[in-house]
Amino acid sequence: MEPTALSRPAEVAERMQRLLYEVKRVVVGQDHFLERVMVALLAQGHLLVEGVPGLAKTLTVKTLAQALQGTFKRIQFTPDLVPADLVGTRIYNQKTGEFATSLGPVFAHLLLADEINRAPAKVQSALLEVMQERQVTIAGETHRVPQPFLVMATQNPIETEGTYPLPEAQVDRFMMKVLVGYPSEEEEFVIVQRVTGAAVDVRPVVTMEELLDLQRECRKVYVDPSLMQYAVKLVAATRFPQRYGLQNIAGHLTFGASPRASICLIEGARALALLRGRPYVWPEDIVDLVPDVLRHRMVLSYEALAESLTADHIIRRVLDKLPAPPKPLQNHVATETASA
Template sequence: MENNRTAADVSTLMEQVLYEVKRVVVGQDRFLERVLVAMLAQGHLLVEGVPGLAKTLTVNTLAKTVSGRFKRIQFTPDLVPADLVGTRVYNQKSGDFSTSLGPVFANLLLADEINRAPAKVQSALLEVMQERQVTIAGETYPVPRPFLVMATQNPIETEGTYPLPEAQVDRFMMKVIVGYPSDEEEFVIVQRVTGAPIDVAPVCTTDQLAALQQECRKSYVDPALIGYAVKLVAATREPARCGLPELAKYITFGASPRATINLIEGARALGFLRGRAYALPEDVSDLATDVLRHRLSLSYEALTDGIGPDAIIQQILQKVPAPARPLEHNEPRVANG
């Protein structure tokens, strides 16, 4: 039952992290849960929401709870790759070149309004997201571990923006939509912001978080659950295979195999957050919309008919049957290996 104790410990520690963050951030429960899932699963987040919804505050507060380094980059059209990853600097006194590392060398990196930077800058971020390293003048420098990129997009203004390349969008584990708070939540927000500042206490170290990430990867995933994820993703490519031929005209390209991997990694992390050493079908279905929505390339017919990716994913979830809960009756056997 060692794995079960590990899962419970992870759940307790993540609850402590969540408690500290929620002392500052009001509401946004779904968003916060997705951030913690991404941290455990070593994924990256693409966040879409209007300004003022505490996206920056959330990541900054989270970095304090895990004693990590937080950096924020405001993406603008005049940004160059060196502003992101760093560059070689000439020292006139010594006559030597030294390397000045950029802001990507952090544990939690906030790329604010990522679609305002040109493709060359976005490509520089692509390497560090995938490889966890950057190359400057032929030298390779690994970024700190753990490493999480949270990029934001503003859905209101589109002037002066550069659409993210499909290859880069696919690097993000999830795309989360952040909405407005309720009246009650907004009341509490105003009280907290206008009141005395709240000091956030560190809950764990980055080394502890890295160890938790490794434990999370040992969590059990039943083959039936992998098959379920494969069917969900395959249905975005060929919806007729799951009995939804009417969706074919709306989808130009479906999700890649990376989506299937992210579904399983995310479900495993979500199960750990919920105190389990194994994943269940509801973990996959809960994350499916966030994992798949940014990976669907929709046709003009979808645009004209007002069909969005979320609506398509919901239809697929309703049509593709989830497997039975395979671990419900044999939890001790799985926990003992």
């Protein structure tokens, strides 16, 4: 029997909850961060994570790869890295007298780019190109990365010496920028217990083929046109604040968010709705994602920096000025979902 429009999302949510539970057997706390990782997995986006060392960023991706039965690679970015160290190169074989292609570490399902701002622009560009195109060209030959493909890049906010900040045009390729904070004392107590105790064996929960099916299911989640208009309006308010009665932030923004922000809001909201067991998006799904989707896409003015304002301050003002529309009528949503 064919699954109904309502049973299928519930099944997806249950599968993702099992995956999240398996990761949380190893990783303590970080609920917001882990939820955003799940959103990125379903929405086929990439994550930029900012946090001090030791907050389980590497452990999260490694554990996720084990639970997903996928390949995991970690690249420690340093100033002496070259693009070939990431994507691969051609190697001459003296015995055969021929060149062979050696593929780099980007050819993995889950890739952790540790301290991406420590590598020079050429290396950053090489990684961001793979993220966008999901393929690499070496000596005229094209090689596609495995599917699904998720990049999680980390930045360390406490050091600026010897770093190469990501250009605004390139950081836009990341679906979300997530800020990871310190754990509470209770969480840190559990962390110490787990790390100093017996190792936890991570059980495989979802295969990569199943994850591809879940991603396809995510694209079927219904989004009401009024919610799409709301997402576009939020993004437009960062470009032309005066049009939306936000004159007080006009001098704080040099450039607003790009159309990618609107797309990522909708794609992310679909994934979040699915994680919450719904085949349709509610306004709160979009509102919850706005800070993570917008904070790295806005260029603040010197005036804002002088006043110690952050992108999150400006996003809060935009959300306060532009309240979310009411929930779409339930019968309308049910009709549209059934016909999808």
